[in-house]
Amino acid sequence: MKKENIKKVLLLGSGALKIGEAGEFDYSGSQALKALKEESIETILINPNIATVQTSDGIADKIYFLPVTPYFVEKVIAKERPQGILLAFGGQTALNCGVELHKQGILEKYSVEVLGTPVQAIMDTEDRELFVNKLDEIDVKTIKSEAVSSVADAVNAANALGYPVIVRAAYALGGLGSGFCDTEAELTTLVEKALSFSPQVLIEKSLKGWKEVEYEVVRDCYDNCITVCNMENFDPLGIHTGESIVVAPSQTLSNDDYHLLRELAIKIIRHIGIVGECNVQYAYDPKSMDYRVIEVNARLSRSSALASKATGYPLAFVAAKLGLGYGLFDLKNSVTKVTSAFFEPALDYIVCKIPRWDLGKFHGVNREIGSSMKSVGEVMAIGRTFEEVIQKGLRMIGQGMHGFIENKPLNVADIDKALKEPTDKRIFVIENAFRAGYSVDKIHDLTKIDKWFLQKLKNIADTAIELEQINDLAKVPVALLRQAKSQGFSDFQIARAVLKSDMNDAANANLLVRNLRKGYGILPVVKQIDTLAAEYPAQTNYLYLTYNGTENDVTYLHDHRSIVVLGSGAYRIGSSVEFDWCSVNALLTVKKEGWRSVMINYNPETVSTDYDMCDRLYFDELTFERVMDIIELEQPHGVILSTGGQIPNNLATRLDAQNVNILGTSAKCIDNAEDRHKFSSMLDSLGIDQPRWRELTSLKDINDFVDEVGYPVLVRPSYVLSGAAMNVCSNDEELEKFLKLAANVSKQHPVVVSSFIQNAKEIEWDAVAQNGEIKLYAISEHIEFAGVHSGDATIQFPPQKLYVETIRRIKKISGQIAKALNISGPFNIQYLAKNNDIKVIECNLRASRSFPFVSKVLKINFIDLATKVMLGIPVEKPNKNAFDLDYVGIKASQFSFSRLQGADPVLGVDMSSTGEVGCLGENTSEALLKSMLSVGYKIPEKNILLSTGDAKQKASMLDAARKLYEKGYSLYATGGTHAYLNDNGVPAIRVYWPSESDKQPQALDMLHRKQIDMVVNIPKNLSSAELTNGYKIRRAAIDLNIPLITNARLASAFIDAFCDMTLDEIEIKSWGEY
């Protein structure tokens, strides 16, 4: 029964989204908080991630936007004095912090009880040696490995085991610092890097090619256990589970296999003593019943979020209740509401998770996927055949693919190699291989992917080839069309297979197929996820569409009383949890205003795909085809496109053409803002300035335009060959190189070149308008000068350093734009300001990334207001203004360069951050310090390495350098910077670049010896040349986990902040106290 002494509970969040630790913890934390609230327990949340749903009003009683580190958590504990703490809901960040709090005796000191899994059990699973010993006690096989703490020991261990070996770092997120090594040289490099993150490294025998299977297990304090879900990786062992395509339930395991592993999972959870949820990962021999336990995660994980979505079993909610002392038998199944929560879901569908990579955004990154995680998001597809889910999933990824087949051709030079050495594109290489006549057996030999999966993929290829024999849509046999749809073919894929090069107008071809199949009665049906495979009726509407069925599970009223909100799809660089917050808030307002709320989204890491957030959740694609299918079934009053980021926004014109009622700003106006030419001429007619730009189709035109506007220029190709999509070029050489290597310039693929303005301020305008009149707005300023993508920039709200004149002009221009586009709903404009000269860079007629940030700082919910506007409710201008705030909010970006081997950690016009935090403070310094500490920076102790770029940047950093010197820091500087500092009376010690290898001391050596506490490395020019001295220093700082700043303005601001105030002076105030 429930523990009666627990009245107040502290929950640790996971901080900024990063590779390996993303939106899934917003979902699990929100669920846990909901569970506590139901018990009338007061909840305190520490999480600096301001864009999350869990840090919203009404989820936790008090929220602290502070770093999740022992120092700050102790301060909050001392202030709040909670009786209990939950460590399992904030990923590895919260778990590590909890272990540290326990070790330092802080939990004991303040009598805080760890609810759920005891800390000892966490340590038993996190420390590899303890873990292996623990499982040895119950004769459960683990991968035999040796714990080492030096490179020499690692080499000895590997020699004893025999290569290939795998290196694993203990206490690491998502396999950070882990990898396979075939040789001693590879081992040495990897171990050195891993040891910089973790005191201990494991050397193991590699089991490459075995199956990888996971079980999600739940145990209550009465020792009752269930396995909620099992999952099988499509990719065999060797590819991190976060990098693998995963299906649930397992597909190639027999009953004996399944239950052998299930029985072991329960034996393990009992022996370790988990109370709550854990995940057990196995390597399983494809040729016998031999197995190894890979690891146990004693916390909610990415897999558990996936399992919750895959089954409808709310793992985090249940785990929180179990932590309070409930038994599983006390709880009800939240879907049926009548059956017990002590059960194991039976699925009558298959789900498929596919990772989303954004490796193209980075310079120099290694595209091979392996034992450490690089993906930034994931999707989950639900269907009733494997063919259906894999094709749905590959479309959901949103990187221009239409499914497994009928995509833009992929040029694979060496298919064998590409199959053997997997990259983010491997699944499409398999398609190429089928086309090239490879057999399932041969592909299996090269990839070790189970033949069952490959055969299913071949079924798709066979259907495509059959369709390709036909050249006329009307001649496609009905049965073949039906088979294609049941194998997940989109209308587009069918059109492309049949029409081939005759398909000029893709949108129209889509409609041709759509009408054809509707004429034949080939329509998808809606099925419910009910946890019990139809054995009991479900009380919730967790839905998906499939062509493998004949009957809908739900009945449609067609009373036009529902509102469909389109979600934001896979998390990716540039679109993540902030749009989930927007979508969730739109749903809440829709419901509050008396409409039925309907969500379409397919991202398992989100709160918006929680079936109790809305009246109907369609866990399905956001393609035109699928959205139309749902709209035709649902017949809603209208559709909201503006809260889910760019994916729904892009559907505006096509939905409008089908007479779908788009709520808020009209599709025509959205198009006028999205279309560069239309928008530009509108600005011209309004007399609003913008950086000069032109769309060009030949090298000569580009050169002519550059002659006109001068360097630097921003170049945006429409067809990218490799590398980043945008680049700044400062001279002819850079321009030529970029256009030659990275872009294809032609009539079909024009390039947009615009004048790039240096040393200008960048300003964000976030607002809500109704019928063209602005109702609410927020102006924020970037700390960095323009040139750093707005998603990577450090943003301050309210602005502290803008001229009143600038603000006045921006308000005026924004008002003109709102009126001209007759905006009703959320919108965002980005401005450049230099002296009081204002230029518009971009305008989006939708919510932007910074909406949750400004909403929470201003304490007015922009989305709530925008949704009311879109529902046609007259709204008043709120009686509050940013100038009334006596505090500052700062949003800082989280980078995940450490996971992206080889990537140059330098910021540019293309976004590279994976997450963000937002913290409040009395002034800029306090807010900045909190946010920088929240994204992993540390206040340096002693030694700082400076190389501060060109003359202008050197000058701008001088004050900060002097401040550091005066504070007693030792400054180390490379040649130019050293000379400059000494000339200006700031003593610094000279260090040498890697290219000056004959001189001492070498900067790189100092980094490797951990003699440097912070690196400020400002690249000299805006293009990022690879393999330069600067790159080596930056990369070493990242690989050795030394704080690195590459922007002079941010570096100065951070240095100011930690020189102006100490850690002690940071106030511990909850959001409500500001």
Add this chain to the structure above:
Amino acid sequence: MRQTKKAILTLEDGTIFEGQSFGFEKPCAGEVVFSTAMTGYPESLTDPSYSGQILVTTYPIIGNYGVPPRNGDANMCAHFESEKIHCEAILCQDYSWEYSHWLADRSLSEWLKEEKVVGVCGIDTRALTKRLRESGSMLGKIVIEGCDNIDFKDPNKENLVAKTSCKEIIEYGEGSKTVVLVDCGVKFNIIRCLVERGVKVVRVPWNYDFNTLQYDGLFISNGPGNPDFAEETVINLRKAIEGNKPICGICMGNQLLSKAAGAKIYKLKYGHRSHNQPVREVGSNRCFITSQNHGFAVDNKTLGADWEPLFINMNDDTNEGIRHKTKPFFSAQFHPEACSGPTDTEFIFDKFIELL
């Protein structure tokens, strides 16, 4: 496209589902039941308790790992639950024509054809299951394109226990203790579970008067259909419970022991057929996930005064086992021998063996 024959399922209420044949091509009829298990089709198909039934799998993709070989000895094959397929047909959404498993030596389709059993895919098994849930289990028949029609047939009107039970005594294992196993349609894994625990098992036909034999413990197996047909077994059991030798029963065994204890049995609307049935031990916090396959249940209220419920189903409060208040007699409605399904309750065998 693969060319397959059309197969039509007709339910007794007239509902029609159309699919494709992937098994033996002949008409068939039986009681249509659904199972929500996600693995274990070779075990289920060979489970005698499915005798006379048309099995609908709610898990849509079937046949993935093929069929294991018929290893083992004359009296027991290694990977199956009996010598043959017992159900009339298997129905699923998506059949995997190509299988993949190291142990398999043929596809499900090939096996069905060998054993002359019907297989149909392309059926919306969720829609079908919902119909069975709402209306209760129904009779159904399958007619395959080009084959004759057939009449509905109610398997609950025939003595399926007699049909599936062994016809003569078979002995298994070695040990100082002897267990008599009354075969009402026994699954091999019950025999395996007993033999593994070092006892000699004497498997006798369902109506054999075991009271004439020397034994240390009595075990009543699972079995198909309506327990009322096994009245002879109940009569023999009534004699046995006058004594003090340990008795254990599973599934049909639970129902027959309950009948011997005076209880009434009733037919469930659509039965329990799954791997995820939650049961709770009466009077404790111990809960178990169990494998189940039954259409009839014991009425708790009608148990004799000396008896009490041992386990209760946590979803619908139906009886999941009984025990005698003083004597070493107990039984479970679920399947502690699993196969297929979770193995959490195998301790039931340990308990029984301890009592010998």
